[in-house]
Amino acid sequence: MNKSIPVILSTDPGIDDAVALSICMFNKDIDLKLISAAAGNVGINQTLENILRLESFFKKSIPVVKGVDRAIIKSSINATHVHGKTGMDGYNFPNPNYSLLINKIAPDAIHNIVSNSLDKITLIGIGPLTDYALYLRLYPEDKENIEKIVIMGGAIGRGNYGIYSEFNIASDPEAARIVFESGLKIEVAPMELGLQAKIMPNVSEEIKTYGKAGDMFYSLFKKYRGGSFSTGLKIYDALAIGILLKPDMFRFEHVHVEINTQEGYTYGASLFDLKNKLKKLENAYVATSVDFNEFVEWFKKSIKDCD
Known part of the structure; x- marks a missing residue:
């Protein structure tokens, strides 16, 4: 890449979110303009604090905005059983730097x-899509200056929250539906990619040797319950960053994606119409597979650069 990509990241750290955010902060091909804290893996005050603690740890000064504290319609859910009570259990981070916090609501900050960027902005969503949905409703005229949205979310098959719902989409199905119906270019890393590209124990042990950052990530990995430290960790959110930076690692299908917002057992399910059964217009490029070895090498290098 000759020019860095201007990016806004919405995230709900979360251990795998912390990894993805760190990669974004250090990768020379990304110009991270704004971090929006979303309520998801843990509550909004904790995800905000986690972002600011991570910036203090890395001595970064990227502006941060606090998102809304709940889904548009449904009650909030969380994943503390996966990420721990704080969302980033396992490491003693420095105090958060609240001077980085912008005094605006997230849609206005986005x-x-x-609206003021000379280059089109890429939006990355690796948590619930509430803030992006509200933003697109409030400022539809901005769509002309958005390059695309890259999302980690949805399940092609069975889910990891409901029977068919993946956590990020299940957190706010109505918001996800608004985003997928926006008409913008959308690229998706579904849950299944995390099952394909596990970070195995030998990789975690190698990462531990990567200086201060490697030691921190290793400590988080030992507390993470997305998979197993001994049999492989599902670091889902880094896959969205991989899609942005190294798309050749993935195989994509251009399909229609529909989010179910009907109450019942399939509420929050993401329908990826891979065989075009619905005969509806394609609205997303969905990554259906990833080159495991290439991803692991990219992941290790990205972590090593976080120092």
Whole structure:
């Protein structure tokens, strides 16, 4: 890449979110303009604190905005059983730097960046999509200056929250539906990719040797319950960053994606119409497979660069 990609990241750290955020902060091909804290893996005050603690740890000064504290319609859910009570259990981070916090609501802060940018902005969503949905409703005119949205979310088959719902989409199905119906270019890393690209124990042990950052990630990995430290960790969110930076690692299908917002057992399910059964217009490029070895090498290098 000759020019860095201007990016806004919405995230709910979360251990795998912390990894993805760190890669974004250090990768020379990304110009991270704004971090929006989403309520998801843990509550909004904790995800906000986690972002600011991570920036203190890395001595970064990227502006941060606090997102809304709940889904548009449904009650909030969380994943503390996976990420721990704080969302980033396992490491003693420095105090958060609240001077980085922008005194705006998230949609307004996102609009300020997008509407004033000379280059089209890429939005990355690796948590619930509430803030992006509200932003797109409030500022539809900004769509012309958005390059695309890259999402980690959805399940092609069975889910990891409901029977068919993946956690990020299940957190706010109505918001996800608004985003997928936005008409913007969308690229998706579904849950299944995390099952294909596990971070195995030998990789975690190698990462431990990568200086201060490697030691921190290793400590988080030992507390993470997305998979197993001994049999492989599902670091889902880094896959979305991989899609942005190294798309050749993935195989994509251009399909129609529909989010079910009907109450019942399939509420929050993401329908990836891989065989075009619905005969509806394609609205997303979905990564259906990833080159495991290439991803692991990219992942290790990305972690090593976080120092």
